[in-house]
Amino acid sequence: MASSSIFDILATQSALVEEASEALPFQFTQCTYALGPIRQAVYLCTTCAVPRGICSACSVACHTDHEQIELFPKRNFRCDCPTRGLSHSCTLHTVLEVENAENTYGQNFKGLFCRCSRTYDAQTERETMIQCVACEDWFHESCLNLRDRPSSRDPTPQPAAEAIQEVDDDAASDASSSGLPPPLISGTSYDALVCRDCVKGIPTLKRYAGTPGALMVIRDSASDPWRVVGEEVLAETLRDVEVTDGDAHAATAGTKRPRSGSLDEVVQAKRPKEDTVQSETTKTSSLCLAPAPNDIVRDIVSSLDDSVHSPRGAGDVFLTEGWRERWCRCSQCLPSLESHPYLLEAEETHEPPEDPDSGLSLEELGMRALQRLPRDRAIDGIRAFNEMRDELMNHLRPFAQEGKEVTEADIRGFFEAKMAATK
Structure with a gap:
């Protein structure tokens, strides 16, 4: 197995976070059904095996583990996720709606x-x-x-x-x-x-x-x-x-x-x-x-x-x-x-609201998550993090003293031992 320094690991994690923020810079917390028929990005869920379309938010929040095909923008389209047209329950719009009669379902x-x-x-x-x-x-x-x-x-x-x-x-x-x-x-x-x-x-x-x-x-x-x-x-x-x-x-x-x-x-x-x-x-x-x-x-x-x-x-x-x-x-x-x-006029295409957490580092995301927790749970989280940090530093100290490179296997071994100890 090829070795990786701690700097390589941190750089890789930073690149993954940046790539994720560019690919999904929006909040996917609201189904567009309430907006009525609009021009929006539409996805076909092939796992549901019904020729219906879902909005961007439902494709991420409700059909995460399903196979999907991106159909790109469709005009005058209303999300089918919360309707009787799909048997899969919508997690964002929890009221079961009637099927959309005005949607057009072509060969796409x-x-x-x-x-x-x-x-x-x-x-x-x-x-x-x-x-x-x-x-x-x-x-x-x-x-x-x-x-x-x-x-x-x-x-x-x-x-x-x-x-x-x-x-x-x-x-x-x-x-x-x-x-x-x-x-x-x-x-x-x-x-x-x-x-x-x-x-x-x-x-x-x-x-x-x-x-x-x-x-x-x-x-x-x-x-x-x-x-x-x-x-x-x-x-x-x-x-x-x-x-x-x-x-x-x-x-x-x-x-x-x-x-x-x-x-x-x-x-x-x-x-x-x-x-x-x-x-x-x-x-x-x-x-x-x-x-x-x-x-x-x-x-x-x-x-x-x-x-x-x-x-x-x-x-x-x-x-x-x-x-x-x-x-x-x-x-x-x-x-x-x-x-x-x-x-005659260019159309507007609906986009989900921007995610305020998009582009933040892992540390910043962690601090943002802590700020949203109740005070007692946040304190418990900080205490647990400090304990893990101290244990990780003790694990890495011999490498620093001996001038040895820390590999991915060394890091993985530390966390595997931690998980085994909690069982």
């Missing part, structure tokens, strides 16, 4: 993901998975035509024609797939993904697909390689644009928000405030500013309503930074956006 609650309906194993999956901002399901890069399917994967089964997923946000992953070449669109090149089944149900998004800032992966024919459309910037909209009250929205609709500071300053100078855009759009609601797609994109989008999709593209849309600001808000475009509020 069966442990299946993507349009190929595969299970996810973090240890073996080579591809990055990307979350749809609309249905909040997760998709393989190869299923989005961003790359060829890795040879190690089995052939992807075709999804059922009627299969429609429902679930969001922060879709672009900066992580590259393990040992694979870069995808056709990098994670830093877009801000959100909307999968084809969700595009199909949003008319305004269908109109924007493949236009600047709404990237699509297409090909000219079934034998041609995949390419990206929508990357080009409409230079004429960034040049010689004079914004007036009547055409304020025209300066922003359909343009791609630039990343460079100087160009961004030009656009910002011409971009009115959002409330102004909406009020002006109301006055000129008959003018639609949605850009027209090219012929291939039009063919792909029109095929989304068919049972057989176009071989020239799946219909997924990758929205670049600033996409919420670029929508046309005319009387034709705005209604389908308003029926999906997350397309």
